[in-house]
Amino acid sequence: MKVWQCRVCKYIHRGDTPPEKCPICGVPASKFVEIDEASIPEKMPKRKKPERKELGTKDEGQTPVPAIKKTGFEKIKSLLVKHHAHPVLVHTPNGILPIAVILWLTAWIFDYDLLSKVAFINLIFVIIALPLVIFTGILEWKKKFNGTMTMIFKLKILTAALTTVSCVINFVWYLLDPKILSSPKAWIFLCINILMLIAAGIAGHIGGKLVYKD
DSSP: OOEEEETTTOOEEESSSOOSBOTTTOOBGGGEEEEOGGGSOSSOOOOOOOOOOOTTOOOTTOOOOOOOOOOHHHHHHHHHHHTTHHHHHTHHHHHHHHHHHHHHHHHHHHTOHHHHHHHHHHHHHHHHHHHHHHHHHHHHHHHHSTTOOOHHHHHHHHHHHHHHHHHHHHHHHHHHOTTGGGSTTHHHHHHHHHHHHHHHHHHHHHHHHHHHOO
């Protein structure tokens, strides 16, 4: 049986031919390459540290290749991708948003203004985190998935944008009208919150699917 690997998300497929499209990232069969079963590592091998050499020595028969120096900003971007900044940062909105929405719903049901204020404070932390989440997400997409624009990536971008826009609307609306939950328009405000939560959940699910290849 042949083994095929997606060049975009590294998904492994076993069969006589590659799948019509990748079940993870959605790229066509042309993006699959045949690989050797033995080349698939069970675990990522640890990188060996290069042996220290005495000053002034060099390997015989080798011409020293000058290292390409990265600019300060490029170095920062490489470090953010290398140390998985996006998966770490995305837990902030994904963890706080459900709490904020539950607090607003509870404040509306029981007419308890203090809970709505706590929900607003939670939303402030989400607003602070979102720019970094979006920036690191774009870096991951470009460096790990070559900026591939298949349906799954379009859906992730759409849900991330919907989450951000909804979050900003909720933040500004409550800032301008702290008594919104006591007004007739409270149901619109709560619907936007629920939409925001659904969009964030879908974006998180897609991210997990791309990471774990399930």
